Structure formats: C-alpha cells, structure tokens
Amino acid sequence: MRDPAIGHSDIGLIGLGTMGAMLALNIAEKGFAISVYNRTASVTDEFVTQAGDLAARITPTKEFAALVGSIARPRKIILMVPAGPVVDQQIAELTPFLEDGDIIIDAGNANFHDTERRAAEVPGFIGIGVSGGAEGARHGPSIMGGGSLKAWSLVAPVLEAIAARYDGQPCASWMGPGGAGHFVKTVHNGIEYADMQLIAEAYGVMRDGMGMTSAGIAPVFEGWNAGRLRSYLIEISAQIAAAQDAESGASMLDVILDRAGQKGTGRWTAIEAQHLGAPIPVIEAAVAARNISAKLEERHAGQARFGASPKALPEGALTLEDLESALIAGKIICYAQGFDLLNAASGAFDWGLTMPAIAEVWRAGCIIRSAMLDDMAAALREAPARNLMQAPVFAGLLRTHEAGLRKTASVAMTHGLPVPALTAALAYFDMMRTARGTANMIQAQRDFFGEHGFERLDRAGSGFHGDWG
C-alpha cells in the first residue's frame, strides 16, 4: 500500500458498493494505481483486505482530503453512488479539495437532465453510463461516455482499458456532450426492461399456457441462446430457470415473489420518449408491466372478483418455434423503437449521437449484449436514421418471424395470457406498415369539438375545417 499523502494514483473512486468495488478491482487489475473512498470506512478496509495481490495498487483513504491528495494531477475521480441528491452532495463535499483541470466522473445511472445541469455548474464534471452489473464492472463493462470531449479523452485510457472488448475493440466510447452518455445508458436500460419483459412473457406462456416446469423451460432458453436470440439475457434466463432454491429444494423461480423492482431508468426512458414524441410502445409496455406487477394486493383482489383467466392452451395451439419467432420479431421491433428515440434525442439536443457507435458499444459487456447488435451496428452504419425494421436483414427476419409473433400474441390473448410487450410490438409493426391509418378520424374529432383543423388528401395546405353542422 502506498502513502496516501503523495499524489501518485492514476485515478480515484468514491463508493465501494456493488459496482464501485468491482470497477476499482478491474482498474487495479489493468495496472492502474487507484485511490478509493467509501462513506462507511469499514467497507474500505474490508475491500482492501479482500483485494488480494491487487491491494498493492490500491490506496484506501478515509477522508476526501486524503483521497484527493493521493491522486496525481489532474485528478480523475469516479463517483459510483446512488443517482440523485447523493451525487450532488458528494460533488459539493469534494470540490473544495479540487483544482482547475481535475475531473469528476459520475458513473452511476444518473438522469441525464441532472448530468446536463452538473456539467454546466461544475467545471470538469462528466457523466458516463456503465453497464454490465457486478460481473461486467469486474471483468469488462460497456461504457457510454458523455460530457466534455477533452475531459473524456483524459479518462479514456483507463476506461478503455477496463471495458469489455468486441473483436479487440473496447466497448467504451464518447457518445456526445452534456448528458448524452447518461441518456444513451438510460435508453439502454429502457431496452433492457423491454428485453426482460419479452422474455418474461415467453416464460409465462410456457409456464401457464403450456404447463411447463422451470426445469423444462431451462433447455428451451438454452436452445434459443444457440440461435438468433443469442444474448446475455436469454443465457441467464436459462440458468435462472434451471436454478434451485437451496432452502426448499424448489425451483428458484417458483419461490420468488412476482413483484418487479425498478430504480427509474425505464421510467425515464418512457418519459423522455413522450417529451420527444418518439413512439416506444414496447418499452412503455415493459415499464407498465413492472408497475402492474407491483399491484400485488389489487391483482389478488382481481383474481378473487373475476376469477383467474383460463391460461392453459389447447394441445398444439402454439409451438415453441412460434414463441421463439415472437421473441425474435419483438426484439427487433423494440430495438427499432430504442434507436428511433436516440435519433430523436440527438436531433432535439444537438448531440450528434452516432447510431452505429451506440450499437457497437452495446455488443459486449452490457446487459443487453446480443448477437443481433452486430447486425444492428452494420445496418446503422448503412443508414443511421432509418428505422431498423427497414434494414434488409431485419426486414427479412420480420417477414420470416411475423407469423410467429402474430400467432403467439393472438393465441395468448385469446387464452388470457398477458403479453403486453409482444402485443405492443405487433401493433407497432402493423401501424408502421399501414399507409392509410385511422388518424383521419382523430383529426375529424379534433376539428369537430375544437376547430383544430386538418390536412386533406386531395390538396396541399393545412387548417381545413369540416362542415360538421
């Protein structure tokens, strides 16, 4: 261990929780000297004790003065604490010890509006999104940089060294100024919510519709993971389905309460999409599904009043191939919506987001990493602003798998199996291929009750009115 009074460390880190501890070990393992600080000092001691050989590159500190003093100038200090007021509080306590040119990096899941504000208020502040959970943080996360490019380039050598790699390329890139990095991470999480909900719906169809046990479902996910759906989330779903509760011996899934938690990033994605007028119904359905899952008492009351929906599917009504197709189509549609939102935000906030770079940074390390992301990166390189459903490779896949999505959605709905994300995907797909929609009725109604005016099919211009009598 080094003398904390001498500024030798390459970087500092505040917050040795699940993510911070793993990031710190990852940084030390890549050969960087790192100073660490945690609010609860005993956690710092325990962390260093458990760091093994890596402790030689770790300087534990118990005060901000010591932390700052132990880092080489210009100091780079990562914050890995809960999003919100804690970040502001840490910045306020830290800044008196800092000098011009020092950099604070908020690596938590901040709301990008907070990041924009902090970047404007605090010199040298940047916000970055980090994904991959504890395992990713330890062995290679995906990092979505944001804020001042100059500040990013000073911390990039460390972040690129610790990031996951895809084809030798680090999954760590600067996305854009201000809150761009945190916005991209937020949309990543929105897509994560949707991916997870789609998988949960497929699980529900297998469990309640097809009467399959968790042990029977595990190899199905495993099989899907060898095909088009290859992804981290399908891979862990197979492992989850196979897992047993050590206490009861029952399937792990069968002992977990069906009430989903959330920290807010999915909700922020939906809120920003509404502000930007970007349609992301699959992600919105996933957020709503978590909210509905939280209404445990009401759901029990609903079952008591209306009776449980029938759920069991007649033999042969749906195949596992149909379900796999539904997930493939649903996933493509969901990502098309996510990138549409990113394009809308990039334009609205003048960030100049590079769509293929976002897909590339998501190819490894992050929670939504999947085989499809490389094809998405290629499609976005060809046409960054094109809806992904229009890219030849995905248009082809949608043609192949549309029938499975339609069949799954309709059979599930008929038998009372809730599949809100799958049906949202199908409705979006159908609306997005309808040249003549039904909004003429909306326009007529708006004009009828509020004289809002409409456009006509047979002539140019706007502000036409109907003779509604």
Ligand SMILES: NC(=O)C1=CN([C@@H]2O[C@H](COP(=O)(O)OP(=O)(O)OC[C@H]3O[C@@H](n4cnc5c(N)ncnc54)[C@H](OP(=O)(O)O)[C@@H]3O)[C@@H](O)[C@H]2O)C=CC1
């Ligand atoms: N867990 C995950 O999979 C991921 C999390 N993130 C984000 O990373 C950030 C950290 O998450 P995670 O590591 O899971 O969180 P943890 O709860 O595991 O750790 C939180 C850390 O913040 C410190 N902390 C909490 N409150 C305060 C406070 N009021 N003042 C000072 N320090 C405080 C804790 O210190 P103490 O020991 O004293 O409590 C601890 O070091 C969050 O923004 C989260 O959203 C991002 C990607 C993935």
Ligand SMILES: O=C(CO)[C@H](O)[C@H](O)COP(=O)(O)O
């Ligand atoms: O950022 C993450 C993964 O990418 C975190 O695990 C985050 O906590 C997940 O969101 P939520 O807790 O709302 O499910």
